[in-house]
Amino acid sequence: xxxxxxxxxxxxxxLALVTTLSAVSAxxxxxxxxxxxAVTATGAWVREAPAGRKVTAxxxxxxxxxxxxxxxxxxxTDVSDTLELHEMKRENxxxxxxxxxxxxxPANGKAELRPGGLHLMLFGLKRPLVAGDSVHVTLTLDxxxxxSFVAPVRAMGSMP
Ligand SMILES: [Cu+2]
Numbered sequence: 801x802x803x804x805x806x807x808x809x810x811x812x813x814x815l816a817l818v819t820t821l822s823a824v825s826a827x828x829x830x831x832x833x834x835x836x837x838a839v840t841a842t843g844a845w846v847r848e849a850p851a852g853r854k855v856t857a858x859x860x861x862x863x864x865x866x867x868x869x870x871x872x873x874x875x876x877t878d879v880s881d882t883l884e885l886h887e888m889k890r891e892n893x894x895x896x897x898x899x900x901x902x903x904x905x906p907a908n909g910k911a912e913l914r915p916g917g918l919h920l921m922l923f924g925l926k927r928p929l930v931a932g933d934s935v936h937v938t939l940t941l942d943x944x945x946x947x948s949f950v951a952p953v954r955a956m957g958s959m960p
Pocket of ligand 1: 857886919
């Protein structure tokens with residue numbers, strides 16, 4: 801068996817798994833009437849956090865594919881004790897960040913979370929995060945729906 805064949809087999813298996821998972825969640829949705837997420841996260845990344853650093857931030861674009869405005873109200877990751885929704889603001893000539901209770905994703909629109917603006921803040925990091933690593937993130941919307949994704953770690957500049 802060549803490496804090529806092994807890789808092919810692996811991707812086929814991965815594909816089959818994805819199909820099964822979609823079928824399961826579709827079934828769960830109709831059975832429990834859980835609201836569909838309608839919000840997706842694209843371009844997500846996490847700022848690198850060397851050993852000893854217990855805090856970092858996640859940036860992403862949240863896209864709303866529905867005609868109803870939705871809000872991100874909370875979230876969690878597999879590498880931190882807590883996740884807070886934050887924003888950066890200029891106050892008396894100083895950039896300050898503070899927690900916000902929710903981040904609105906407009907109907908058929910998007911919310912940009914990026915350095916210097918809105919972001920997700922992770923507190924109580926359980927391990928160092930280095931470029932090439934990745935973090936599992938789950939966000940909860942005001943509808944109760946959850947948005948899960950994997951965000952790669954990037955080494956970039958200073959803290960937001
Ligand atoms: Cu912050």
